[in-house]
Amino acid sequence: xxxxxxxxxxxxxxxxxxxxxxxxxxxxxxxxxxxxxxxxxxxxxxxxxxxxxxxxxxxxxxxxxxxxxxxxxxxxxxxxxxxxxxxxxxxxxxxxxxxxxxxxxxxxxxxxxxxxxxxxxxxxxxxxxxxxxxxxxxxxxxxxxxxx
Amino acid sequence: xxxxxxxxxxxxxxxxxxxxxxxxxxxxxxxxxxxxxxxxxxxxxxxxxxxxxxxxxxxxxxxxxxxxxxxxxxxxxxxxxxxxxxxxxxxxxxxxxxxxxxxxxxxxxxxxxxxxxxxxxxxxxxxxxxxxxxxxxxxxxxxxxxx
Numbered sequence: 001x002x003x004x005x006x007x008x009x010x011x012x013x014x015x016x017x018x019x020x021x022x023x024x025x026x027x028x029x030x031x032x033x034x035x036x037x038x039x040x041x042x043x044x045x046x047x048x049x050x051x052x053x054x055x056x057x058x059x060x061x062x063x064x065x066x067x068x069x070x071x072x073x074x075x076x077x078x079x080x081x082x083x084x085x086x087x088x089x090x091x092x093x094x095x096x097x098x099x100x101x102x103x104x105x106x107x108x109x110x111x112x113x114x115x116x117x118x119x120x121x122x123x124x125x126x127x128x129x130x131x132x133x134x135x136x137x138x139x140x141x142x143x144x145x146x147x148x
Numbered sequence: 149x150x151x152x153x154x155x156x157x158x159x160x161x162x163x164x165x166x167x168x169x170x171x172x173x174x175x176x177x178x179x180x181x182x183x184x185x186x187x188x189x190x191x192x193x194x195x196x197x198x199x200x201x202x203x204x205x206x207x208x209x210x211x212x213x214x215x216x217x218x219x220x221x222x223x224x225x226x227x228x229x230x231x232x233x234x235x236x237x238x239x240x241x242x243x244x245x246x247x248x249x250x251x252x253x254x255x256x257x258x259x260x261x262x263x264x265x266x267x268x269x270x271x272x273x274x275x276x277x278x279x280x281x282x283x284x285x286x287x288x289x290x291x292x293x294x295x
Contacts (some may be wrong), residue, residue, distance in 0.1 A: 063217020118258035
């Protein structure tokens with residue numbers, strides 16, 4: 001569990017995210033932890049019936065997972081660059097490793113592992129409770145719009 | 149459940165209207181997706197603009213995830229619409245290139261099948277807003293067709 005001081009920072013981060021990114025608020029996305037030094041973020045997508053891709057099996061739509069991954073990758077860049085830094089997704093590749101079990105929240109763990117003057121490189125995994133058993137992986141690049 | 153979908157697709161094709169397919173996809177309703185009437189066999193999807201789709205309220209711009217979801221939907225429904233399979237295609241992976249920011253307006257997407265193999269299909273999808281010649285994003289996806 002993060003310390004109370006860290007918890008306050010996380011809540012501040014979520015308030016900012018929900019204010020500036022209405023779609024993340026609509027999905028109920030919340031950062032649950034972050035690590036500034038390594039550009040890491042943990043972000044949760046709560047299971048919701050409106051995000052189901054197929055009523056017959058109740059599994060989340062791949063698009064909801066993609067959105068979680070995009071949001072968590074962007075946030076990892078923000079954690080390294082500072083919240084509110086202007087960035088734009090250049091590309092994002094997602095591999096669906098297995099279906100996310102119906103009814104389970106999904107947690108993404110992303111890392112901005114390399115920054116250059118213009119580009120941020122991010123990778124990550126998502127799971128539904130067991131980090132050793134990921135349901136999706138992601139690789140994304142972002143453009144830094146603040147670069148001269 | 150796969151059989152139900154195969155039947156639904158068959159019925160929708162007979163009626164020439166894919167719209168009822170989204171009745172079974174709550175997330176499509178959440179995103180505001182609908183089908184434009186199929187012209188010359190091509191499926192075009194529309195994502196109706198709504199404030200809750202915004203991913204950057206400063207610009208404003210659509211959330212990249214919603215554009216990815218629209219592209220993936222265009223790819224998978226184009227695949228199901230054009231090839232009768234015995235199973236629903238499963239997305240293996242998806243690479244999205246973001247070309248322009250998505251403005252606060254309706255977005256469209258269509259897909260073409262690059263390669264339809266026995267076990268895997270490769271599909272390319274494009275998303276645009278007012279001008280189809282100026283796409284805002286493209287995607288390449290692989291789908292698993294076999295069991």
